[in-house]
Structures are given as structure tokens and as C-alpha cells.
């Protein structure tokens with residue numbers, strides 16, 4: 582079993598069962614509850630942080646002259662945009678002293694929603710427009726951390742988004758510990774993640790590879806900075822089925838001479854089924870994994886690809902929405 586470093590996650594307080602919503606309620610998020618033992622949460626409720634009481638009047642975002650969004654109390658129209666912006670900016674500066682590996686915010690909130698917040702024409706009984714936007718607090722966080730995973734609890738109900746989120750936060754948390762060590766540790770990290778990165782982007786994998794092999798003249802600090810930049814690029818896209826298939830065929834090549842015709846045919850059939858969206862990626866990957874164990878391939882046994890996050894977090898449900 583792989584040992585995982587706990588990632589630091591910025592979290593909307595109400596998702597951590599803290600009753601800070603405008604109506605005095607909290608949000609029960611089974612996802613957050615499951616993740617809690619495996620992560621360090623930094624919680625924040627921007628509305629409470631600027632001094633609003635709980636319970637309080639609901640807020641909304643209104644569009645002014647079709648060009649500007651303002652945060653106002655839904656009933657009275659009192660405008661608290663500047664106060665929220667000032668808080669969000671100072672909060673994100675404070676956050677820079679902490680290493681944050683991922684963000685989970687409450688969807689649809691006029692402060693925390695990342696992209697699905699309703700925009701109203703005015704306060705009072707006015708209806709919502711067809712436009713959606715980011716909450717004021719979320720907007721500042723997205724600006725400051727363009728390279729880390731920022732999701733809301735609704736999107737994380739989607740299987741692909743969730744698995745990708747977990748892979749990113751646990752890989753980044755591990756990389757942060759490498760940053761405090763040596764070039765040897767960086768090479769080890771790179772080698773152990775090679776097939777994971779190959780699934781994401783062969784192009785960026787080659788760039789990372791070049792960095793760790795041509796490291797003679799570069800200082801460790803600048804090497805790590807450059808490596809981190811490419812690592813963030815690698816992890817910022819979703820692995821595509823074709824890339825996964827190519828990577829699995831690469832792994833298959835390690836064993837093809839040792840396998841019977843039936844075993845090869847069985848694997849290739851399952852790979853084709855994965856390509857046709859009839860079985861998940863985990864099926865052909867598990868077949869390869871059994872061969873890695875059976876043939877005791879030490880190099881492949883150390884690959885993170887076979888366990889990119891703690892297995893207790895595996896959840897096969899899928900909302901089917903998002904990505």
C-alpha cells in the first residue's frame with residue numbers, strides 16, 4: 582500500500598458541516614467527509630469573514646449596465662462588492678504563505694461558486710438572466726491559483742472530475758515534499774510518476790524528462806521551479822482515452838513475450854472495450870497490474886499510476902454532468 586502525503590485543501594466552511602449559510606444551515610457533503618481523514622482543510626466562509634451574521638439576508642450578483650457585476654443583498658440592494666473584494670484579495674495574499682494543493686468551494690454561491698452563479702437584473706423580485714458567472718471570492722482565488730485544481734462539490738459528483746482532482750492534489754502534495762530535498766529525490770519522483778504523466782501528455786512528459794536528465798548546470802531551485810511549471814501543465818488537462826490506450830500498450834510491451842496468446846487476446850479485447858467506452862479505464866489497468874505483480878517487475882511496481890490516491894477514496898458513482 583502506498584503512503585500518501587496529506588494535501589492542503591482550501592474549503593468553503595459550510596461544506597465542512599459548519600452552519601454558516603445565510604439561513605443558518607450547513608451542507609452535507611459525503612465527498613468532503615470521506616476526504617477529511619486524508620487531507621488538511623483550510624476552511625473559510627467569506628461572508629462570515631467580512632462580519633455578516635448567521636443567519637442573514639441572502640445575497641445575489643446583479644448585472645449593472647450589462648458590464649459590471651455587483652454583490653448585493655437580494656432584498657434591500659445594499660452593495661457589499663468592495664468589502665468582499667478587499668477581503669478576498671487580502672485572504673489570497675495570506676494564503677500564499679501556505680502550500681495549497683487544491684480548492685473545493687460551494688457551487689452556485691454568489692461568493693464561492695466557481696462558474697455557475699446566477700446573475701440577476703436587479704434586487705427584489707427581479708428574475709435571473711441567462712448568464713452565469715463566478716462568485717466574487719472564487720474569482721479572486723481562481724486568478725491567484727490558475728494551476729491548481731479548483732472544483733465545487735457538485736462537479737466532484739462526476740467520476741472523471743473527481744478522479745482527476747484526487748490525482749492532482751495527491752501528486753502535487755508529494756511534489757511539495759520533494760522540493761525540500763535533493764535532485765536524487767526529484768529523479769525518483771519523476772521515475773515513479775512516468776506512466777502517470779505519459780497518460781496525461783507524452784509531449785510534457787518528454788519536457789520533464791529532459792529537465793531531470795540535463796540537470797548538470799542548473800541550480801536545484803531553478804530546476805524545481807521549471808519542473809513544477811511543466812508538472813502543473815501536465816496535470817491541468819484530463820487524460821484522454823487515446824493517450825491512456827497508448828500508455829497501456831507501452832506497459833503491455835513489458836510482458837508480451839511472457840504471456841500466452843489467450844492472455845494477450847483477453848487484454849487487447851478489454852483495451853478495445855475501453856476505447857469503445859464499454860468498460861472503465863480501471864479494467865485494462867487492473868489486468869496490467871496483475872502482470873506487474875505476477876512477474877514481480879520492480880520498476881513498474883513502484884509506478885504511482887496503479888494507485889494515484891488512497892483507495893478508500895474510490896467511489897464509482899457518477900453524476901454524468903460536467904467535465
Ligand code: SF4
Nearest residue numbers: 595602626687690693
Ligand atoms: S457558500 Fe461560501 S459564503 Fe456561503 S456559507 Fe458557504 S462558505 Fe460561506
